[in-house]
Amino acid sequence: MRTVPSIIHLDMDAFFASVEQAAKPSLRGKPVIVGGLGGRGVVSTCSYEARVFGVRSAMATAVARRLCPNGAYLWPRFTAYRACSEQVMAMLRALSPLVEQLSVDEAYVDLAAGPYGPALAAAAPGEGAELVRAICQDLRADIEERTALTASIGAAGSKLMAKIASEQAKPDGLVLVNPGLERTVLGPMAVRALPGVGPATEQVLRRAGLMTVAEVAELSEEELMRLLGKAHGAGVSLMARGLDDRPVVPDRDAKSVSVEDTYEVDLADRDRILHELDILAARCVRRLQATGRSGRTVVIKVRRFDFSTLTRSETLRGPTDDEGVIAATARRLAAQVNLTGGIRLLGVGVSQLADFTQEDLFAQAAAEAALAELDAQEAAEEEEPDAEQEPLPESGAAAGSVAAEPAGVEGGAPAAGAGQLAAQRIWLPGQDVTHRELGPGWVQGSGVGRVTVRFETPDSPPGRVRTFLVDDPELTPSDPLPLRPPPDA
């Protein structure tokens, strides 16, 4: 156990909404809701101004609109968020090689493994804590200066307490928990404060009369394991007593890749469903190939009209990144599912990832076979042991069945992107655009053949609104602008 609170957890405040407010001066101080804006969309993130109205993450956007009818509702701009995220993560990596990124806006850092490590190790406990405080305040100030965004930080002797502290620090704050005070801090908290305790676990604990962490900490590990199961019970038992020795682990490899779509209207037609699976398989494969990996288990996910969800999976004989194989497997799996009554969501995923493919294995096997052949020729004539000539059903048959399909259906489907948006003249609220004369702005809304654009940039005053025909050739989609001018410029 550490004597200095040298593990920090950093969490960007209302990340997506904050990026939007930084990019769009007219939205500062206003309720901003970022998420899916279709009939089945949900809120990803909302600004603190929106939370006053009761808007929350994961809430149906339709509900949010009723609670907060005058908010700005925007589609997410992931490219812009990723750019900000990378800036922040780079700043964290300057503090330590041990940076564990949990999501686009959240990370642990082990300061003891970085340049401040020796000073922290040499410091008396009180001095060490003050050094951590200074490092964190500098970091928060640097982040705000370089990205125009605020971050909250928790610092403690463990990941558990650092995470709890950052939650307490929000928004735009810093909280340290000195080692030794874990149980004092945790004790009065509701059980839901523990990471990993969600609605189901909370219910179980409440039925056992346990509301606070201190009450849970009084139970024995055995009792908690009986209530919550082996692994979860043991984990909650340790957490409740403030015990956590998990190390900060950088760069963990992904274990699965998946894509899914919820459709505006339930799908009923079988051929349409199979076609959508092909499209999802293609998207999944694109992501897989971008990471240079391949997968052995293919899984499909089906959510029915009544929100009941099921999965079907099949493990192939070897890893693949072949679109035809994955699409054909997905179709085979779909044949096992009752698709009647309407499908609201489809997904395709791949797990058991490897850094090579079945084809690599074939090539390797062929090379080995060739060598063996040479050896065999050199050796005395001998009876060949029966080579196991089992066909490889997944690869062989599946690829064949796809080739037999009407060619080019999925191959001809265009990739959705800025180009397609431009061609179809679909303007999404929040989207970056440029007008040839009026310059950069963003789409405020569109309908009945018109699109409304506000012309402003991160460093301009709030801008004016103009309306155009949706197919106005002067108006084009554009890339996000940096929230702050680059330091050299």
Place this chain on the structure above:
DNA sequence: TCTGGGGTCCTAGGACCC
């Protein structure tokens, strides 16, 4: 008011092997 998309980890049963 009606529920996204991307993940991780755990459990449990059955098959299969030793």
Place this chain on the structure above:
DNA sequence: TCTGGGGTCCTAGGACCC
């Protein structure tokens, strides 16, 4: 010949997180 136990893999589902 019958019975049992343990380990591993596969599949399906669920809880949880951001």
